[in-house]
Structure formats: C-alpha cells, structure tokens
Amino acid sequence: MRPIRKVVIPVAGWGTRSLPATKNIPKEMLPIYNKPVIQYVVEEAQQSKIEDVIFVTNRDKSVIEDHFDYNLQLESVLERAGKLDKLEEVRHVAEMVNIMSVRQKKQLGLGHAVLCARGLVGDEPFAVMVGDDLMFSGKPGIGQLIDVALSENMPVIGVMEVPWEKVSRYGIIAGEEVSPGVFRVSDMVEKPAQHEAPSRLAIVGRYVLTPDIFDHLQEVKPGIGGEIQLTDALRSLAHARGMMAVRMEGTRFDAGDWAEFLTANIYFAMQDEKLHTELTALLNRFVM
Ligand code: G1P
Numbered sequence: 001m002r003p004i005r006k007v008v009i010p011v012a013g014w015g016t017r018s019l020p021a022t023k024n025i026p027k028e029m030l031p032i033y034n035k036p037v038i039q040y041v042v043e044e045a046q047q048s049k050i051e052d053v054i055f056v057t058n059r060d061k062s063v064i065e066d067h068f069d070y071n072l073q074l075e076s077v078l079e080r081a082g083k084l085d086k087l088e089e090v091r092h093v094a095e096m097v098n099i100m101s102v103r104q105k106k107q108l109g110l111g112h113a114v115l116c117a118r119g120l121v122g123d124e125p126f127a128v129m130v131g132d133d134l135m136f137s138g139k140p141g142i143g144q145l146i147d148v149a150l151s152e153n154m155p156v157i158g159v160m161e162v163p164w165e166k167v168s169r170y171g172i173i174a175g176e177e178v179s180p181g182v183f184r185v186s187d188m189v190e191k192p193a194q195h196e197a198p199s200r201l202a203i204v205g206r207y208v209l210t211p212d213i214f215d216h217l218q219e220v221k222p223g224i225g226g227e228i229q230l231t232d233a234l235r236s237l238a239h240a241r242g243m244m245a246v247r248m249e250g251t252r253f254d255a256g257d258w259a260e261f262l263t264a265n266i267y268f269a270m271q272d273e274k275l276h277t278e279l280t281a282l283l284n285r286f287v288m
Pocket of ligand 1: 202251
C-alpha cells in the first residue's frame with residue numbers, strides 16, 4: 001500500500017449534542033483546555049506523518065480553516081508586544097499541515113461526507129478521522145492503524161470495547177482475532193440494538209481506507225436514520241476485498257458528550273505544571 005498522506009475530517013455536523021454552546025460556534029472549535037477540539041485531531045494526524053488535511057465542511061465552518069492559517073494582524077500585535085512565545089504558538093498552528101476543504105452541501109450522513117472528498121483524495125489510500133473522537137496514547141491513534149494497513153495491505157478500522165448498554169451508539173464489528181488486538185472483520189452493523197450486536201467492539205472514528213471505498217459509498221442506500229452510513233459502505237468493502245480492525249490503545253474522549261468533554265478539559269489542564277496545584281485545590285473544594 002502507498003504511504004498515507006491525506007486525511008479526511010468531516011466537520012459539517014450541526015453539533016446538536018453541544019447546544020446551546022454550538023449555536024454559532026462550530027463544535028470543533030470548542031476548547032479542550034487551551035486548544036480547540038479540532039487541533040488535537042490534526043495534531044494526531046501530523047504526528048502520524050499525514051501532510052494533507054481535507055475538511056468536509058459547510059458554510060458556517062470557515063473559522064476551522066482559519067485556525068490553521070496565518071493571522072498576520074494578530075502576529076504583528078504579538079510581535080510588537082514582545083510576546084514571542086505566543087507568537088511562536090500561533091504561527092506553529094498555521095505551519096502544521098496543508099489544508100484543503102470541500103463543501104458538504106447537504107447533510108446526508110458520514111458516508112456522504114467522505115464521498116464529498118473523492119475528488120481531493122484521488123486514487124490513493126487515505127485516513128478518515130471523526131472530529132468528535134479524541135484519542136490519546138503514546139503512539140498516535142491513526143498511526144496505530146496506518147502501521148497495520150501498510151503491513152497487511154488492507155483497509156483498517158479502529159475499534160474499542162464499549163459496555164453492552166452503549167453498543168447502540170456505535171458501528172459494531174464482528175471479527176476473528178488473528179493476533180493480539182488485530183481482527184479480521186467479517187461483518188459490521190451501524191448502531192445495532194443491544195440484542196443484535198455481534199460484539200462489544202465499537203468503531204471509534206479512525207479509519208484507513210483504500211480509494212475503492214468511494215464506489216461502495218456511491219452504491220449504498222440510506223441506512224439507519226435515513227443517512228448514507230460509512231459503516232454500510234465499509235461492510236460492503238470488507239466483503240469485497242477484506243478488512244482488518246485494530247483494538248486501539250489509549251484514552252478516548254467523545255467531545256460531543258458533556259461529561260467526557262469536561263473530563264478531557266481537566267485531563268489536559270492537569271498535565272500543565274503551572275495549573276496543576278491550583279486546579280487540584282479548586283476541584284477539591286467543589287468535588288466531594
Ligand atoms: C459515527 C459512525 C459510527 C462510529 C462513531 C464513532 O457515528 O457512524 O460507526 O461508531 O461515529 O464516534 P456518529 O457518532 O456520527 O453517529
């Protein structure tokens with residue numbers, strides 16, 4: 001398989017779970033400690049040697065692209081004020097990756113969003129990262145999948161075990177564990193009822209795909225919720241050419257879930273030595 005240079009990040013969703021915070025701010029721009037959610041996702045891609053980021057976006061999301069561009073006015077203010085650390089920080093964000101974007105003009109589902117990127121991806125394998133899913137581990141999440149995709153020459157999806165009562169929120173796979181943490185996928189289903197789920201192995205928003213996925217996306221009919229589901233096209237791709245799943249290592253936060261979003265904020269703030277003591281003291285006052 002050719003090296004993975006591009007990632008598709010769908011960001012056209014409404015963020016209804018995070019309202020009213022997201023009434024006028026994209027959910028991807030909500031901060032986790034001192035960076036917007038989307039920056040963590042792009043950093044994971046960059047750490048995995050991905051150079052080109054393709055945002056699948058809508059008319060209200062241009063601030064996401066701006067975040068990864070230079071802001072010359074701000075830079076000159078910081079320079080004149082001698083705030084060189086801050087200057088370095090904001091410039092760095094603009095220099096991380098190349099940014100491309102394509103509009104998803106109708107919100108027809110995650111599968112449809114990925115299909116919108118077909119022209120920009122072209123005929124090469126690529127990654128997909130769902131912007132709500134934050135993954136943290138020693139080895140960057142999408143990088144864990146890229147290694148297996150390259151060695152097995154197959155599409156690979158990231159999975160994690162979730163409690164049975166949560167399987168209906170995810171795409172769930174069936175598969176045989178061929179080596180520790182690596183599964184050969186035999187089937188998958190989007191948001192199954194608990195009694196219909198083939199396992200507790202949930203797809204967690206990280207995928208390495210081959211360009212033939214686009215043909216399958218073009219063929220699938222609207223699935224659960226009336227949406228073009230990526231999972232339905234993946235199922236068809238898995239049957240046509242084989243697919244692996246990797247049990248991902250690390251911690252995952254669903255940024256669209258308030259409890260997890262707030263925990264992620266504390267998790268990152270606690271890692272900042274300057275904040276640790278003060279934050280611990282404040283939390284102790286409020287949390288029994
Ligand atoms: C999407 C996918 C689902 C996956 C989930 C991970 O669902 O369709 O298969 O398990 O992301 O976050 P959504 O959360 O967009 O409903």
